Amino acid sequence: MNLRKTLTVATSIAALAIGSTFSASAETTKLRIQTHFSQETLSGQMAEKYIKDIEEMSNGEIEIEMFYAGAVVKAAETFDAAATGILDCDMTGGAYQTGKNPAFQFTGDLMGGYANPYQQMAWLLHGGGRDAVNELYNDHDMQFVGWWIPGPESLSSTAPIKNVEDFKDWKFRSPPGLATKVFANLGASPIVMDFNEIFTALETGIIDGADAANLTNNIGLGLYDIAKHTNYPGFHSMPADHLACRKDIWDAMPKHHKAIMRVAMDSLALHNATINEIKNAQNAKKLRAEGVNLYEWTPEELGKFRAAVKKGWTEFATTPEAKALLKSHVDFLTDIGALQ
Numbered sequence: 001m002n003l004r005k006t007l008t009v010a011t012s013i014a015a016l017a018i019g020s021t022f023s024a025s026a027e028t029t030k031l032r033i034q035t036h037f038s039q040e041t042l043s044g045q046m047a048e049k050y051i052k053d054i055e056e057m058s059n060g061e062i063e064i065e066m067f068y069a070g071a072v073v074k075a076a077e078t079f080d081a082a083a084t085g086i087l088d089c090d091m092t093g094g095a096y097q098t099g100k101n102p103a104f105q106f107t108g109d110l111m112g113g114y115a116n117p118y119q120q121m122a123w124l125l126h127g128g129g130r131d132a133v134n135e136l137y138n139d140h141d142m143q144f145v146g147w148w149i150p151g152p153e154s155l156s157s158t159a160p161i162k163n164v165e166d167f168k169d170w171k172f173r174s175p176p177g178l179a180t181k182v183f184a185n186l187g188a189s190p191i192v193m194d195f196n197e198i199f200t201a202l203e204t205g206i207i208d209g210a211d212a213a214n215l216t217n218n219i220g221l222g223l224y225d226i227a228k229h230t231n232y233p234g235f236h237s238m239p240a241d242h243l244a245c246r247k248d249i250w251d252a253m254p255k256h257h258k259a260i261m262r263v264a265m266d267s268l269a270l271h272n273a274t275i276n277e278i279k280n281a282q283n284a285k286k287l288r289a290e291g292v293n294l295y296e297w298t299p300e301e302l303g304k305f306r307a308a309v310k311k312g313w314t315e316f317a318t319t320p321e322a323k324a325l326l327k328s329h330v331d332f333l334t335d336i337g338a339l340q
Contacts, residue, residue: 027061027254031245034067034082035091036075036195041220042279043150043213043241043272044068047091050148050243050268057260074194076176082246083141089245090142094133098177100140103321105177107133107144109239110329112309115338117149117273120240125266127332136321143250145243146265150214150276152234156227157209158202160293163301164308173198173210179237182312183211186305195221202226211237215287216279224292232284232294235302 033051037043051064073081076096081087094107114120123129124147137144155161157170167188174180174190183190191207199222201207209227212218214234224230243265250258288294297305317326333339 027257028063029058029061029253029257030063030065031088031249032065032067033089033091033243034070034072034078034087035241036070036078036093037217038069038196038220041213041217042276043217044220046148046268046272046275049271050264053264053267054260057264058257061254062257062260069196070194076192076194079140079142079244082244085246088249089145089243091241091243093175093239093241094244095175095177095179095239097140101136101321102177102316102318103136103325105316106322106325106329107136107240108147108242109178109237111178111182111237111312112235112306113313113329113333113339114238117151117238117269119336119338120149120238121147121269121273122336123329123332124240128328129332132325132328136325137244138247139321141247142244143247145245145250145261146269147240147242148265148268148272149238149240150217151238151273151280153211153213153237153239154215154218154230154232154234155209155211155236156202156218156223157229158227159208160229160295161209161231162295163297164304171206171208173201173207173212175211175239178309178312178316179211181316182308185308185312198223199226214276214280215283216276219283219287224287224290228291229293229295230287231297232280233296235297236305 035047037047051066054062055064072087075092078087078090078092079097082090094104095109097104133144160166164186167183167186170188172188172190173193174183176192180190180192193201195212198210198212202210202223203226210223212221212223215232218224284294313326317323330339
C-alpha cells in the first residue's frame with residue numbers, strides 16, 4: 001500500500017470514529033420532572049442530588065428541568081400531568097393515584113407493614129416488586145423507575161397523640177388512600193390537602209394535626225412551630241416516593257440513559273434512608289430541647305393500630321390488581337418472618 005492510499009484509509013477510519021463519537025454524544029434526553037417537596041426540605045435536597053447525579057453520570061446527555069413544591073400542578077395531579085405531556089416524569093408517590101385504582105396504595109405505602117426502608121426496598125429489588133408495580137403503571141401509560149423512602153413518618157399535632165384514643169375527633173391533614181380509611185375507622189377526621197396548604201391550615205385551626213412526613217421534613221415544613229406534639233419513632237406510615245415517567249418518553253430513551261436513571265434511583269434510596277435516619281435522631285433531641293412533646297407508643301397501642309391497618313388492607317384491596325399487589329407484599333413479609 002503506497003503512502004497516499006495509507007493516508008486515505010487512515011483518514012476514512014478517523015472520520016468514521018469521529019462520526020461515531022458525535023452520534024453517541026448527540027443522544028440527549030430532556031425531562032421535566034415535578035416533586036411535591038420544597039427545596040428547603042431534606043427530601044427536596046435529596047431530589048436535587050438525584051438530578052445532579054444523573055446529569056453527571058450521563059456526561060450532560062440527560063438534562064432535567066425540575067419543579068418543586070407542586071409548582072406546575074398539585075401533587076395529586078402530577079402523575080396525570082406527566083402521562084398527558086404537561087410534564088415528563090412524576091416524583092411524588094403512587095398513593096396519590098388510588099382514585100384510579102386502589103392498587104396504587106400498595107405501590108408505595110403498606111402502612112405499618114414494613115419495619116424500615118431496607119425491608120421495603122428488599123421487596124422491590126428481590127421480591128419481584130419492580131415488575132409488579134410496573135404492570136400497574138404501564139396500564140396507565142407510565143413507567144415506574146424506582147423508589148426513595150425517607151423512613152417511618154411522625155404525626156404532628158396541636159394536641160397530645162399518645163395512644164389510639166387520642167385520634168377520636170382529631171382533624172388532620174391526610175394523604176389520599178388507605179390512611180383516610182384507617183384513621184377514620186379509629187375515630188379521626190382526615191382531610192386530604194396538598195403539602196403547601198398544611199402550615200396555613202394548622203395556623204388557622206382548620207386542622208389539629210398532619211400526617212405529612214418524618215421529623216426532619218416536618219421541621220422543614222415548619223409544622224413544629226405550631227404543632228407541639230409528635231410521635232417518635234414513627235410507626236403509622238412509611239411511604240415510598242417514586243420516580244415515574246411517561247412510557248413513550250421512557251421507551252424512546254437510549255438504553256444507557258435508562259440504566260443511569262434506574263441505578264441513580266437505587267443509590268438515592270440508600271442515601272435518602274441513611275441520612276434521614278441520622279437527621280431524625282438528631283432532630284428528636286433538638287425538638288425535645290425546644291419543648292416539643294415526643295411520644296413513643298407502647299406495644300399495646302401499636303397492636304391496636306396495626307389491627308386496624310390489617311383490616312384496612314383487605315377493605316381497600318377491592319380490585320384484582322390491588323389484591324395481587326397486596327398478596328405479593330404479604331407473601332414476601334411472611335417469607336422473611338416479618339408477618340404472622
